Amino acid sequence: MTDITNPEQQNTVDTGIALMQFPKQVLSRLQPDLVLQRHLQLGLRPKTLMKFEEFRNVEENSSDDIFVNKTSNSDLQMTKDEDSSDDALILANNVLKVGNMFIKTELSLGIAEFDSLNINEDSFAPIWPEVNIDRGRIGAPTDEEMIVSRQIFENIICGKYIKQKDLVIKSIGKKTEESETVTYNSLSEEDELLLENENKWSFVLYAKINVYSREGPVYDHVFNSLMLCLKKLKFPGVYIEESSIDLQIPSKKSFNRKQKQETQRTFKMKFDFQNCKKLILNKNISISSNFGVIYKDPTLALSSSGGSESVLEDAMDVENESKEFKREPILIADISTDIEESSIFSRLSVSCNSSSYTSINLMNGSNNQKISVQQLKDALQLSKARFNSLNPN
């Protein structure tokens, strides 16, 4: 490391070895830890020049519209046999701008048969996320994308935000061929088809999340974006179009014994966007924030006064060492640059709401830079303060 110096220092050192000089950007790629340490000495963070416990500015942007692409909204089809809908349907969306990073979340909906064998009504519903971190490449998802997706999935269930019960489609409407309106709960006529399908189907939530210009760990911001999105989620009504009801009668000509000899009724289920109902969340949404811990290393510091000789002398002075070289832990909020990301290994991610925590994920990734209980406490407090300052509810 002796042959790498800051450009500012170029004329002060006179040694036999030829000095190599790197511009700021190159040095921060070659020796991120050195750059970080020198900034820490100044009480600043590299690139962003934020304070240690400062968070990046967050801007939220969303529209309350429901997007149904390509076709007019009533043409969105759902047949009994296939429950995958057109992926153009977006029920709620959110764009979060964190520093220079953009996160786009889109919630969409599917209908699946409510299988009481596999799903308990009293349990909590998952959201199936797909996280894409844009890097200008295509192919199989990276480990990071998989990890973030899975974390989102787990924390949505554990946070108990959505009750499975609320996703079950309780009443199905019907649109007769004559009228243009959809009627729900028509008690006058006991429709066998409607009764049969009540409580049989359930909504399934999908989240498509794109991250552009990634800066620092993304999980917390992705989670926040999804949470803000969830707050606005509305479910459309579901109805059966009478004209689409069809009976399938197997032809008697078939001699294949194994063919199913059952009459099957098929119909199309459609979304009614005029009759939207807001999702009632089981719990208040929480906000997640991350922290890192790094120890200030005085040996990597630039001396503030005097030439290099005094630096050398200081280093030689053994008696001074014990006082000088005390490594001091620094808690950094919102890890936000690649410099910080590549040199801070001990990280902590806390999500909380006004009353309690919903998840804490603390990982000590380096033996020299451990998170102490005190820092954990500080981080917990900061995350509460962060929740209050964003005040999403």
Place this chain on the structure above:
Amino acid sequence: MAKDLEISNIEKKFIFDLLASSQRLDGRKSLLEQRNLNIVITPNKFGDIYIEYKRLDGSIATRLHCKVTSEVVKPKAQRPFEGTFFINCEFNGLAGLNFENYKVGSNSDEFYYGRLIESMILRSNALDLEQLCIIAGLKVWNIRVDVHVLEFDGGFLELASIGCMTSLLHYRRPDVTVRNEKVTVHSFDEKEGVKLGVLHIPIALQFNLFQLKETAEIIKSNSSIENNELVALDCTLKEDLLKDGEFIIALNKNREIVQLNKPGGLPIAALKLIQFAHMALPIIEEITSKMLKAIEIDERQRNKYGHLLSAENDRYAG
């Protein structure tokens, strides 16, 4: 890591000379002697089996874990009355450092052997798939056997086929009741589990062929290809790497051939086929009885108090 196992020329020659004089590297005294088969059934579980080959000194050479799991799925459109069955086996870093952890494609050895066992069980109707049907066209059971390789020194095919059959024989799926298309799955507390319909027990055996004389030599001396091979059962990993060909035969104890496979390699005389089948039969019979005995012992332990609870009257033959 994945670096292929390499055997030096000296070791190759040594192993081959041993084989030529009917000796094995691990101390067995005959080419047709198999290592000690040991079946361990996990108590309190159904279809959870450890199966191992032990060397003469008692150390474990190959150890597999077979586990059956089931779930309710929608049947294939062409076969609405049948359940489905899969075998999933994969070598990974745990079996040895010479195995790759993330494999691309499916042309690996164990994949080939896995399909072989799967077709052996499915095509011979060893597992009754129609019994797995709950509601035709809507709900059937999907049975899956996971074979985990925990220790590996050759003999995968035999052990995997024995392990799969034993775990299928031992497994019980939850009982179901169907009323008006509504399916209730009963836990083991409510209703006793249902055994799978295993109609016969095929077991695969692999004959490994080693070439005695070089092909060029045979042509020169104008002798026939007959008796130009050494036939060994249950090869260790190192022997396996040296073999010149293989012959796989799957039999059941009803003396029926279920599957035959000779994928290239050293040619053998046609009549050898029957000879191999005859050689295999007593071995298969012995293995089958071992399997059934292991299951019987386990059954007895599970059902310790069965005779006390029985309401059956004593009957006298007379």
Place this chain on the structure above:
Amino acid sequence: MSYSKYSILENHDGSCELSTQNSKVIVGISGPLEPKQRHRLPLQSAIEVIIKPSSGLGPTTREVLMQDKLATVLQAVIVTELYPRKLIQVNAQILESPFDEFGSMNGNTFNEITSSMIDLNSCFNSSFISLCDASIALKSSFVSSLLAITEENSSKLINLANVSDLDTLRSYNFKSLHLVVLEIEENKPTNILLLDSKGDFNDDDLVKVLDAAQQNTSAEFKNIRSLFKEKLSQDFIWKK
């Protein structure tokens, strides 16, 4: 209490089969190995962790997240500077998981998370014994504990590794789950290496969890020490 067998895999430098009351994993660790180019780090060893699920193909996203957590802790504990340009490979296979049987999730989505936490907890403890068995240099020891708080009785902590009755385990209604990996220095639990808490909890719960984790860690570590005592007495020159 868990029960473990060490040095059972011949093909690995270190291995351990660990069974708790409701789960079972086998871990094989080899290293330092000569790695492929992408694993060659100039100043430290690379750590590769592979976790295979008890049924089905893997690693799926569920296992990828588990691998990440395990690898991060191992990175902090192994003296990686000692083996530059080398690879340490950790292979784990889950053999038994309490939610393997059909319908054992009871239709409760929470059980899916519980199951992966139980698997991960066993993987942590089994890896530690395997690392020692493989004689890989460690900076400190670690023990993992999995604690839970239920909705019904939020004052009581449940150590999930000790629940032997599967039906009880499956029917719990969890309020929060906490996986705590504590570092052990000088025979005493000290720092938190990993804390993975999920659910709904407050500061008091957290303090309680950390206290309970310390107690459990001390008890488990005593267990592990006696295991190593027995192992050493049969190893090398001490063998009688």
